[in-house]
Amino acid sequence: MTVVGVGADGWAGLAPVARRALAAAEVVVGSTRQLDLLPAACAAERVAWPTPLLPAVAPLLAAHADKRLCVLASGDPMFFGIGATLARHTAVHVLPHPSSASLACARMGWALDRVTVVSTVARPVERLHSALHPGSRVLVLSEGEATPAAVAELVTARGFGASPMTVLSDLGSPDEDVLRATAATWAGRVSPLNVIAVECVADPGARLLPAVPGLPDDVYEHDGQITKREVRALTVSSLAPEPGQLLWDVGAGSGSVGIEWSRVDPTCRAIAVEPRADRADRVERNAAALGVPELRLVRGAAPAALADLPTPDAVFVGGGVTVDGVVDACWDALRPGGRVVVNAVTLESEALVARWHAAVGGALTRLSVARAAPIGGFTGWRQAMPITQWVAVKPAGPESGEDQ
Numbered sequence: 001m002t003v004v005g006v007g008a009d010g011w012a013g014l015a016p017v018a019r020r021a022l023a024a025a026e027v028v029v030g031s032t033r034q035l036d037l038l039p040a041a042c043a044a045e046r047v048a049w050p051t052p053l054l055p056a057v058a059p060l061l062a063a064h065a066d067k068r069l070c071v072l073a074s075g076d077p078m079f080f081g082i083g084a085t086l087a088r089h090t091a092v093h094v095l096p097h098p099s100s101a102s103l104a105c106a107r108m109g110w111a112l113d114r115v116t117v118v119s120t121v122a123r124p125v126e127r128l129h130s131a132l133h134p135g136s137r138v139l140v141l142s143e144g145e146a147t148p149a150a151v152a153e154l155v156t157a158r159g160f161g162a163s164p165m166t167v168l169s170d171l172g173s174p175d176e177d178v179l180r181a182t183a184a185t186w187a188g189r190v191s192p193l194n195v196i197a198v199e200c201v202a203d204p205g206a207r208l209l210p211a212v213p214g215l216p217d218d219v220y221e222h223d224g225q226i227t228k229r230e231v232r233a234l235t236v237s238s239l240a241p242e243p244g245q246l247l248w249d250v251g252a253g254s255g256s257v258g259i260e261w262s263r264v265d266p267t268c269r270a271i272a273v274e275p276r277a278d279r280a281d282r283v284e285r286n287a288a289a290l291g292v293p294e295l296r297l298v299r300g301a302a303p304a305a306l307a308d309l310p311t312p313d314a315v316f317v318g319g320g321v322t323v324d325g326v327v328d329a330c331w332d333a334l335r336p337g338g339r340v341v342v343n344a345v346t347l348e349s350e351a352l353v354a355r356w357h358a359a360v361g362g363a364l365t366r367l368s369v370a371r372a373a374p375i376g377g378f379t380g381w382r383q384a385m386p387i388t389q390w391v392a393v394k395p396a397g398p399e400s401g402e403d404q
């Protein structure tokens with residue numbers, strides 16, 4: 001199968017090799033808009049993708065398995081495109097066209113390798129929060145004509161209203177258009193096919209949110225049940241996130257640990273488990289406000305709520321530690337080689353992690369944080385409750401748990 005990238009300039013913009021592939025095809029699959037770009041002389045049977053597209057991919061490939069098949073993709077098929085999806089099903093021969101990001105960078109004079117690309121196509125625009133850093137250049141792939149206004153509002157509310165914002169629409173077509181404003185002054189109307197280039201400029205006093213774990217406690221909405229900044233930084237460090245890995249944050253509270261795990265890399269995923277409805281609502285709001293709206297929330301209590309969740313690479317237990325079966329369920333579910341981190345605050349939870357440590361090993365660490373605070377006219381140390389942190393790596397091979 002050949003996947004042909006096509007631009008807004010249609011047939012006229014295709015390289016000879018792409019034209020030959022389409023001319024030789026027996027079946028061409030694409031969106032109605034893409035199929036309409038083909039000349040009448042292109043005699044192949046034309047099949048439009050149904051909606052939703054993903055469930056249709058495997059049956060459609062099977063139905064045309066014995067034919068010379070071409071699939072049309074917009075721009076570069078391997079850049080947020082159908083080509084990457086098809087490559088998971090079958091061997092593909094890809095003929096790329098410049099992507100929307102390549103064209104936008106060409107128009108902006110930006111180095112493509114230095115921009116952060118955020119797609120809002122079928123994804124929440126709040127993902128942009130974690131890409132806003134002073135001096136960063138961000139390209140937003142738009143969902144449609146309403147996206148520029150949503151981006152302008154989010155960027156301005158985050159304290160980057162002065163950022164130059166350029167909306168490039170219908171790139172590569174005769175209708176190509178470029179509108180410039182700042183995020184705070186954006187008021188344009190554009191076609192649905194657009195990308196947005198944001199050059200991040202922080203307003204004076206803007207709250208900056210670096211990607212490293214240990215964000216200030218007050219960037220979270222919380223009711224006091226939050227793993228405090230210093231302990232959180234050490235906790236995420238102990239969890240040791242790697243790109244693509246999945247965390248269970250059990251007893252998520254405000255969601256801070258799962259959120260900071262997810263902010264380490266756009267491919268890191270987290271499931272927050274929280275039984276209290278008010279806290280679960282906060283987890284959702286915090287995740288959206290801090291740029292990881294795709295964090296999955298399970299409303300329920302462990303261990304029952306853990307059944308049927310996908311296998312984690314790491315588990316953090318911040319609540320429900322002494323509830324019967326919670327640590328056992330986490331340990332059992334963890335993939336071999338995965339990490340478990342349990343923060344114990346009470347004598348009872350400390351006794352439990354000590355038993356687990358004796359049974360399966362790992363490291364026990366005592367964390368004690370004091371913050372300077374006013375005492376009358378003086379300043380003194382205000383000691384937070386000490387925390388016993390147990391970190392263990394599940395051995396590869398046969399089951400090695402204990403009876404608790």
Ligand SMILES: C[S@@+](CC[C@H](N)C(=O)[O-])C[C@H]1O[C@@H](n2cnc3c(N)ncnc32)[C@H](O)[C@@H]1O
Nearest residue numbers: 226227251252253254255256301302318319320
């Ligand atoms: C100390 S807070 C965790 C703080 C959290 N790591 C944060 O930074 O926001 C403990 C949380 O565990 C939750 N919890 C208690 N028992 C639980 C259980 N069996 N399953 C899941 N969560 C539980 C509580 O509702 C509370 O929100």
